[in-house]
Amino acid sequence: MTEAEARAEFQDLDARIAAADIAYHRDDAPELSDADYDRMKRRYLALLEAYPGFSELGQRVDTVGAPAASGFGKIAHSVRMMSLSNAFEDQDVVEFAGGLRRYLGLGTEAPLAFTAEPKIDGLSLALRYEQGRLVQAATRGDGAVGENVTENARTIADIPQEITGAPDVLEVRGEVYMSHADFEALNARQAETGGKVFANPRNAAAGSLRQLDAEITRSRPLRFFAYSWGEISAPLAETQIDVIRRFKALGFQTNPLTQLCETIDALLAHYHSIENQRAELGYDIDGVVYKVNDLSLQERLGFRSTTPRWAIAHKFPAELAWTRLEGIDIQVGRTGALSPVARLHPVTVGGVVVSNATLHNEDYISGLDSKGETIRGGKDIRIGDWVQIYRAGDVIPKVADVDLTRRPSEAEPYVFPTECPRCGSPAVREEGDAVRRCSGGLICPAQAVEKLRHFVSRAALDIEGLGAKQVEQFHRDAWVKEPADIFELQARYGSGIQQLKNREGWGEKSATALFLAIDDKRRIEFARLIFGLGIRHVGEVAARDLALHFQSWKALSHATDLARSAALAHRAADEAELDERLAAQAEGRRARIAEARGAAIAKCEVSAEAQAAWDDLISVDGLGPTVALSLSDAFANPDERAAFDRLLRHLEVIAPEAPAEDSPVAGKTVVFTGTLEKMTRAEAKARAEALGAKVAGSVSKRTDILVAGPGAGSKAAKAAELGILILDEDQWLDLIGRA
DNA sequence: CAGCCTCGAGTTCC
DNA sequence: CTCGAGGCTG
Numbered sequence: 001m002t003e004a005e006a007r008a009e010f011q012d013l014d015a016r017i018a019a020a021d022i023a024y025h026r027d028d029a030p031e032l033s034d035a036d037y038d039r040m041k042r043r044y045l046a047l048l049e050a051y052p053g054f055s056e057l058g059q060r061v062d063t064v065g066a067p068a069a070s071g072f073g074k075i076a077h078s079v080r081m082m083s084l085s086n087a088f089e090d091q092d093v094v095e096f097a098g099g100l101r102r103y104l105g106l107g108t109e110a111p112l113a114f115t116a117e118p119k120i121d122g123l124s125l126a127l128r129y130e131q132g133r134l135v136q137a138a139t140r141g142d143g144a145v146g147e148n149v150t151e152n153a154r155t156i157a158d159i160p161q162e163i164t165g166a167p168d169v170l171e172v173r174g175e176v177y178m179s180h181a182d183f184e185a186l187n188a189r190q191a192e193t194g195g196k197v198f199a200n201p202r203n204a205a206a207g208s209l210r211q212l213d214a215e216i217t218r219s220r221p222l223r224f225f226a227y228s229w230g231e232i233s234a235p236l237a238e239t240q241i242d243v244i245r246r247f248k249a250l251g252f253q254t255n256p257l258t259q260l261c262e263t264i265d266a267l268l269a270h271y272h273s274i275e276n277q278r279a280e281l282g283y284d285i286d287g288v289v290y291k292v293n294d295l296s297l298q299e300r301l302g303f304r305s306t307t308p309r310w311a312i313a314h315k316f317p318a319e320l321a322w323t324r325l326e327g328i329d330i331q332v333g334r335t336g337a338l339s340p341v342a343r344l345h346p347v348t349v350g351g352v353v354v355s356n357a358t359l360h361n362e363d364y365i366s367g368l369d370s371k372g373e374t375i376r377g378g379k380d381i382r383i384g385d386w387v388q389i390y391r392a393g394d395v396i397p398k399v400a401d402v403d404l405t406r407r408p409s410e411a412e413p414y415v416f417p418t419e420c421p422r423c424g425s426p427a428v429r430e431e432g433d434a435v436r437r438c439s440g441g442l443i444c445p446a447q448a449v450e451k452l453r454h455f456v457s458r459a460a461l462d463i464e465g466l467g468a469k470q471v472e473q474f475h476r477d478a479w480v481k482e483p484a485d486i487f488e489l490q491a492r493y494g495s496g497i498q499q500l501k502n503r504e505g506w507g508e509k510s511a512t513a514l515f516l517a518i519d520d521k522r523r524i525e526f527a528r529l530i531f532g533l534g535i536r537h538v539g540e541v542a543a544r545d546l547a548l549h550f551q552s553w554k555a556l557s558h559a560t561d562l563a564r565s566a567a568l569a570h571r572a573a574d575e576a577e578l579d580e581r582l583a584a585q586a587e588g589r590r591a592r593i594a595e596a597r598g599a600a601i602a603k604c605e606v607s608a609e610a611q612a613a614w615d616d617l618i619s620v621d622g623l624g625p626t627v628a629l630s631l632s633d634a635f636a637n638p639d640e641r642a643a644f645d646r647l648l649r650h651l652e653v654i655a656p657e658a659p660a661e662d663s664p665v666a667g668k669t670v671v672f673t674g675t676l677e678k679m680t681r682a683e684a685k686a687r688a689e690a691l692g693a694k695v696a697g698s699v700s701k702r703t704d705i706l707v708a709g710p711g712a713g714s715k716a717a718k719a720a721e722l723g724i725l726i727l728d729e730d731q732w733l734d735l736i737g738r739a
Numbered sequence: 740c741a742g743c744c745t746c747g748a749g750t751t752c753c
Numbered sequence: 754c755t756c757g758a759g760g761c762t763g
Contacts, residue, residue, distance in 0.1 A: 397752090
C-alpha cells in the first residue's frame with residue numbers, strides 16, 4: 001500500500017468513526033455494531049502507528065464531539081466514600097502502625113489489633129437499606145457523588161433485596177467483581193455474538209454494572225463482597241471484625257480470607273499467605289487491606305482529606321513487561337511545564353494494553369533524580385531502547401528499567417528541548433526546579449487551551465456539556481480564547497445555536513443545553529472562581545481558604561494590589577538570598593542569609609499598609625510566601641488582570657458561608673501548648689478543626705484561645721500578656737464537649 | 740533546621 | 754496515583 005492510499009483510507013475511517021461517535025455518544029443510537037466499530041478503530045490506530053504524521057490530518061476523532069450523555073442519575077453519598085493510602089513494602093506497614101501508635105499516644109507494648117482482608121480488584125458499590133429493604137445502590141464516583149445503579153444492583157445474586165435484624169438505615173459498602181471463570185465464559189460468548197470483548201475482569205464488571213438496560217446486567221455473572229459501611233442509624237458492632245461477621249449473618253458474602261491479626265508480624269504473615277494463594281483464588285486481587293479493629297480507635301483516628309488514617313492497602317508488587325521505546329513526545333501543561341511522554345510499542349501490563357508512559361521530566365530521562373542522585377542504576381533512556389514498564393499503583397505506566405545489552409548502536413542520548421515545541425518560546429528551568437517551563441505564557445496555544453480546560457474542569461466552573469474536548473474545539477476555531485469568551489459565546493455568535501448546530505458533533509438540543517448550562521454558572525461560588533483562574537500554586541484548597549478569608553472579589557484583588565510592593569520586596573529578598581548562597585559557596589564561607597535578605601528588603605519601599613496586606617495574605621492557613629507571590633504576580637500582570645476583569649463582568653460571585661458549625665469554637669483560632677494528657681496534639685488539632693476552629697502554631701494577637709498543658713512556657717506568658725483566654729486541657733474538653 | 744504532611748500539578752486508560 | 758514542593762511542627 002502506498003502512503004497516498006493509506007492516507008485516503010485513514011481520512012475515510014476518520015470521518016466514519018467521527019460520525020459513529022456522534023451517533024453513539026450524543027444520540028445514544030449506535031449505527032454500527034460494536035464489533036464493526038472496534039474493527040474500524042483498530043485499523044485507524046494501526047494506520048496511525050504506521051504513519052504518525054497522519055494525526056495532523058483531519059479531525060482527531062477522539063477529541064471532538066458533544067459530550068456523552070450519562071444515563072444514570074447522580075446520588076450524593078451521605079458519608080463520603082474514601083480511598084486508601086498505600087503500602088508497598090513490609091517496612092511501610094511497620095511505619096503505618098508506628099504512626100498510629102504515636103497519633104493515639106499508645107506505647108509500643110499496648111495492644112493494637114488489625115483486620116486483614118484481600119483487596120478485591122473490582123468496583124466499589126454502596127447499598128442503602130431502609131427498614132431492611134434495599135432502596136438504593138450507588139457507585140463510588142468521585143467519592144462525594146456517585147451514579148444511581150439501583151436497578152442493576154438488584155439483579156446481582158450476592159446482593160440481598162431484604163435483610164432482617166439490621167438497623168433502620170444501613171448502608172453496606174463492598175466490591176462488585178467477576179470471577180476469572182465467569183470472565184472467560186463471558187468473553188467467549190461476547191466474541192461469538194460479536195459483542196464487546198473485555199480486557200480484564202474488572203473492566204467486564206464495570207461495563208456490566210453500568211448497563212442502561214438492567215436486563216443485560218442480569219445476564220452478567222457479577223458478585224459482591226461486603227466489607228464496609230456508610231450511614232447507619234445504629235452501631236453495628238464495636239470492632240471491624242464483628243461488623244464483618246454481622247454482614248455475614250445478615251446474608252451478605254464476606255471474604256473468607258478476612259482475618260483478625262494482633263501483631264504486625266501476623267499481618268505480614270497473612271499478607272504473604274494471601275499472596276501465595278493469589279493465583280488459585282479465582283478472582284483478581286491487588287493487595288491486602290489492613291484496618292484498625294477497634295471502632296472507637298477508628299473514630300479517634302479519623303480522616304485525612306481523602307483517606308482514613310486507620311486503614312492502609314498493602315499492594316502486591318507491580319507486574320512488569322518489556323517493550324521498545326518508539327519515541328518521546330513533549331506535552332505542554334497549563335503552567336507551561338514540558339512533560340515528556342514515552343511512546344511505546346503496545347504491551348500488556350497487568351491486563352491492560354499500554355502504549356504511553358510518563359517520563360516525568362528531563363532528569364528522569366537522563367537517569368538522575370532531582371537531587372542529582374542516580375536512578376535505574378544511572379541508566380539514561382534513549383529512543384529505540386528496550387524498557388521495562390510497570391503501572392505505578394496499578395494505574396500510571398512508568399519506566400522501571402532499561403536493557404543496555406539491547407540498546408541499538410545508533411541510539412543517541414535524548415536531548416531535552418530548550419524551546420517550547422508548541423510556540424517556540426524559550427523553555428527555562430529555574431534553579432532548584434525539576435521541570436522546564438515554556439515562557440510563552442498565554443501566547444502559547446498549548447498553555448492557553450490547558451488553562452481553559454482547567455477553567456471548565458469539575459472543581460472549577462464545571463459547565464455541563466462543556467468539557468475539555470469542547471473547549472479545545474472552540475479554542476481551535478478561535479471562538480474562545482479566554483474564560484470571558486465562554487460567557488459571550490451566545491451573544492457574539494448571536495443565533496449561536498444556528499451556527500453551533502452546523503458544527504460537527506453538535507445538534508440543536510446539545511447547543512441549547514450548552515447555553516443554558518453556561519447561564520447557570522453566571523452565579524458562581526467564589527472558591528470555584530479563584531480555583532478556575534489557574535494561578536500557579538493556588539489549587540482547590542488554597543482557593544477555598546482564600547475565598548473564606550476575603551469573601552469578595554473586590555477584597556481579594558484589593559489586598560493583592562495593596563500587598564504588591566511587599567511581594568516584590570519578598571522576591572528581591574529571595575534573589576538576594578540566592579546570590580548570597582552562590583557567593584558564599586564560591587568564597588568558601590558561610591552564607592549570611594538574614595543580612596542579605598534584610599538589605600534587599602531595605603532597598604524596596606514598602607509602606608506599612610503594604611506590609612500589613614502581605615501579612616494578612618500569608619496569615620491564610622497553608623498560604624506561604626510562594627503562593628502569595630504567585631497570586632500577586634497574577635493580579636499584577638496587566639494581561640491577566642484584564643482577562644480577570646473582563647470575566648468578572650459576566651459573573652455574580654457567591655461569597656462562601658463560613659463553616660458556622662453550631663460549636664462554641666467555630667471560627668476561633670486556637671493554639672495548643674505544653675503537654676496534652678488526654679489526647680495527642682494531632683488528635684486535638686483534628687477535633688478542633690472539625691468543630692470549625694482554626695489551629696495555629698504560635699500565639700499572636702489573632703489567637704482566641706490558648707490551651708495550655710503542663711510545661712507550657714513562653715506561649716502561655718505571651719498569651720497572658722495579650723489577654724488571651726487560657727484554658728487547661730480539661731476546661732477545653734468541657735468547652736467542646738467530651739466525645 | 741529537618742523531617743512530616745498536605746496540596747498542587749501532571750499523567751494513563753477505560 | 755505519584756512526585757515534588759511548600760508550609761508547618763517539633
